[in-house]
Amino acid sequence: MAINDEKARWSYLAQEARTGRLYLDSAVAAECRDVCNRQIDLYTKLRENLKQIVNVTGLGNFSCADELAKMLGAKAIGGDGDVDAALKEHLEVITLIRDTIQVSVEMYEAQDAANAAEQDKLLD
Template sequence: MADGNDPAVTQNASSMEGALAQWQQYKQKAESGEFRMDAQIGDALRGRAQTMLDGLEGVLLVTAKQLGRIGGFGTLPSAEALQAKFENKAVNDSDSAVNQLKKHIDLVTLMRDTYALSIRKLSDTDQANAGQFNNMDV
């Protein structure tokens, strides 16, 4: 089993942290109005992110949490220790399946919110520009 010292685990954690940091920057740019996108494209991306969230939260996370109680290992002390190890790997460990899914849920939530914000900022800018245009004397 991989542990916290496994290079693959460390690389995956680093990738997730990098992705979260990148999307936090995008969100900050969307908040300041620097990151804007076409409403149709942004809405489609936001909708896809919501679909992904529904799957992550509604199916995968629920299923992963059910792995916190598994059986069939027997009553030998070594079997019970192995059962506990698998249950922890599924739910309790810092790199458990549940915790990894929660990180992905955080990322996709950030993406969805960033798309929504970038659309709103573009719409707000368009309305402000239209208002200025309408107030001009011709």
């Protein structure tokens, strides 16, 4: 599935969560949110590491080696279909997923607190 389709899907689900039409089990949602956070951290670190491999060296003293080094560096950052852009797009989707899950967790916790307060009123 295309990344734009995933963005649209998770934007829709985020709106559903904000309006209270999407609920996830709080334990499962919390675990998924934590996994998303770990993935976001990993992709962020990978994007930082890409900066170290933009300037490829050690391919020899040939003009074709220089061109190959430029091409490989562009595949890391800035070129057509570069890894950095792909990671950035995936980060956007994972952030949408995480934020959607977080809304669901917060709504679940708020509902749970409201239910507990109502139960306390009944018991008093």
